[in-house]
Amino acid sequence: xxxxxxxxxxxxxxxxxxxxxxxxxxxxxxxxxxxxxxxxxxxxxxxxxxxxxxxxxxxxxxxxxxxxxxxxxxxxxxxxxxxxxxxxxxxxxxxxxxxxxxxxxxxxxxxxxxxxxxxxxxxxxxxxxxxxxxxxxxxxxxxxxxxxxxxxxxxxxxxxxxxxxxxxxxxxxxxxxxxxxxxxxxxxxxxxxxxxxxxxx
Amino acid sequence: xxxxxxxxxxxxxxxxxxxxxxxxxxxxxxxxxxxxxxxxxxxxxxxxxxxxxxxxxxxxxxxxxxxxxxxxxxxxxxxxxxxxxxxxxxxxxxxxxxxxxxxxxxxxxxxxxxxxxxxxxxxxxxxxxxxxxxxxxxxxxxxxxxxxxxxxxxxxxxxxxxxxxxxxxxxxxxxxxxxxxxxxxxxxxxxxxxxxxxxxx
DNA sequence: GACTATACCGTACAAATGTACGGTACGCAA
DNA sequence: TTGCGTACCGTACATTTGTACGGTATAGTC
Numbered sequence: 001x002x003x004x005x006x007x008x009x010x011x012x013x014x015x016x017x018x019x020x021x022x023x024x025x026x027x028x029x030x031x032x033x034x035x036x037x038x039x040x041x042x043x044x045x046x047x048x049x050x051x052x053x054x055x056x057x058x059x060x061x062x063x064x065x066x067x068x069x070x071x072x073x074x075x076x077x078x079x080x081x082x083x084x085x086x087x088x089x090x091x092x093x094x095x096x097x098x099x100x101x102x103x104x105x106x107x108x109x110x111x112x113x114x115x116x117x118x119x120x121x122x123x124x125x126x127x128x129x130x131x132x133x134x135x136x137x138x139x140x141x142x143x144x145x146x147x148x149x150x151x152x153x154x155x156x157x158x159x160x161x162x163x164x165x166x167x168x169x170x171x172x173x174x175x176x177x178x179x180x181x182x183x184x185x186x187x188x189x190x191x192x193x194x195x196x197x198x199x200x201x
Numbered sequence: 202x203x204x205x206x207x208x209x210x211x212x213x214x215x216x217x218x219x220x221x222x223x224x225x226x227x228x229x230x231x232x233x234x235x236x237x238x239x240x241x242x243x244x245x246x247x248x249x250x251x252x253x254x255x256x257x258x259x260x261x262x263x264x265x266x267x268x269x270x271x272x273x274x275x276x277x278x279x280x281x282x283x284x285x286x287x288x289x290x291x292x293x294x295x296x297x298x299x300x301x302x303x304x305x306x307x308x309x310x311x312x313x314x315x316x317x318x319x320x321x322x323x324x325x326x327x328x329x330x331x332x333x334x335x336x337x338x339x340x341x342x343x344x345x346x347x348x349x350x351x352x353x354x355x356x357x358x359x360x361x362x363x364x365x366x367x368x369x370x371x372x373x374x375x376x377x378x379x380x381x382x383x384x385x386x387x388x389x390x391x392x393x394x395x396x397x398x399x400x401x402x
Numbered sequence: 403g404a405c406t407a408t409a410c411c412g413t414a415c416a417a418a419t420g421t422a423c424g425g426t427a428c429g430c431a432a
Numbered sequence: 433t434t435g436c437g438t439a440c441c442g443t444a445c446a447t448t449t450g451t452a453c454g455g456t457a458t459a460g461t462c
Contacts, residue, residue, distance in 0.1 A: 009439080026226065028265070028419060040441045045421075047439095064229070064265035064419055064448060128329040128400065148402060199329065199398040210409080229449060241411045246451075248409095265418060265449055 009036065013047040014056055017067055026065040081105050083116035083134065105136055105196070113139040114195070117150060117157070124148070124159055126174030129197055135159060136196035143193055152189040153181060159194065210237065214248040215257055218268055227266040282306050284317035284335065306337055306397070314340040315396070318351060318358070325349070325360055327375030330398055336360060337397035344394055353390040354382060360395065 016035055020027045027035070032044035048067055051057040060066035083103050103116040119133045127148065129135065135150065143149045143162040150159055151171060160171035160181065169188065171181040217236055221228045228236070233245035249268060252258040261267035284304050304317040320334045328349065330336065336351070344350045344363040351360055352372060361372035361382065370389065372382040 025266075029421090030419070038440075040443085041420085042422085042442080043440055062420065062447065065226070066420080125329065128326065128331040128334070130329040133329070193402075195402050197398075197400040197402065200396065230451090231449065239410075241413085242450085243412080243452085244410055263417065263450065267450080 010047050010050060012036070013044070014051050017048070017051070017057060018069065021067070021069050026067050028065055081114040081116055081136065083118070103134060103136065103198075115139065115192075117159075119159055121158075123173035123175050123178045124161075126176075127161070129159065129174070130199065133197055133199045135194045136198070137192040138195050139192040141190055143190055148194040150191040150194060151183070152191055153183045154187050157191065162190075211248050211251060213237070214245070215252050218249070218252070218258060219270070222268070222270050227268050229266055282315040282317055282337065284319070304335060304337065304399070316340065316393075318360075320360055322359075324374035324376050324379045325362075327377075328362070330360065330375070331400065334398055334400045336395045337399070338393040339396050340393040342391055344391055349395040351392040351395060352384070353392055354384045354388065358392065363391075 013032060013036065016032065017027060020031075029041050029044050029048065032038075032048065033041045036044065038044050048057065048059075052059050052067075058068040060068065081103055105114060114136055116134050116136055119129055119131055119135055122131055124130075129148070135148075137150050145163045147162045148159065149162040149171075150157055151162075152158075153171070158171065158181075160173055163170040163172055163180075169183060169185070171183060173180065214233060214237065217233065218228060221232075230242050230245050230249065233239075233249065234242045237245065239245050249258065249260075253260050253268075256271060259269040259271045261269065282304055306315060315337055317335050317337055320330055320332055320336055323332055325331075330349070336349075338351050346364045348363045349360065350363040350372075351358055352363075353359075354372070359372065359382075361374055364371040364373055364381075370384060370386070372384060374381065
């Protein structure tokens, strides 16, 4: 019968499974079978079990789509965080109508609730944050001086550098053409801290 | 029997399912059943089908773990592209020893071979590309004027704006403190085009 | 009351999926 | 040659899982 040199197919099976796992949806035995045109599910299973025996894969026995990356291999699948089009005033859950889509973020970075926000305006160009960029924000009510934050000033969401001076909050732009904002505490709300910036060219 | 106010349980089911979907592993009907302590899988199914009917969920009928986020909401799971620590001289696959990790990228953006590269130097700060940023690069041998590219000049990989002037290639920095590079065609290789910039704060 | 809708239960069935058992073909080494 | 290991096939079976059908209870409305 047509065979393949030692271990080569198994490596390709591993890469296929890893791809699927990293992508988020583990494959079934028969999906592996079809992908490699094996004529028996057992062939796929032998490769998968072999990979488990070698420690290259983990599994939840008996369960559908039970193959996993081994725990030590760190690679949890990325999570998708909502990309919000407008100001996230309430909890992100309620702002469904403003959902532009989802952005993948490493799970390790995903402590707390994250959301994405598209940047408007040029006030942070000096910090490499340009209009149209997407900032990934961890929702939190506190910040430290120097953090880049998303804040609600009046009715407007804005991205600025956060500074605490003599007990007073200041929001500093990173562009000499703009002035620092000294928000009225009553009309101010900190939405979260920027943990990542992305730009699609 | 114990019932719950209109729509409330359904909302909680939706959040549960979305959590699982964003986390990577879609739940089964019976996992939803157990999570909410329904005594019939049918109850879970009615909520799930209801959510599909409302357009809040999508599904692959008949398949195990077939519930999905609706297509409009961001679609395919992200793929992970290799983040290379050093110059990717050969195909990315061969440079495994220089692998720093993986970066998730939307599948829709993943036409062609992608890799990530960490930016060194300040030559592109004017374009919002700072030292330490990660650029996502599509491997390609051609570019057009204005593209931000990764090029190999001599032995060094560099990120610059690509310009073609009178048949001659020029690499322009985006920082007045740096000079354009007019590379010797013999010692020049275009590695790819930057399609995305990210910064982790 | 009669009617309808919603939320849930209980059970059964069918499809998808994981698993087991036995077989064939090839390469290699004793 | 024999024996062993690997790679694969074919088929059957058990579990998991999705699905269908019918039922009960509560609330609201006409």
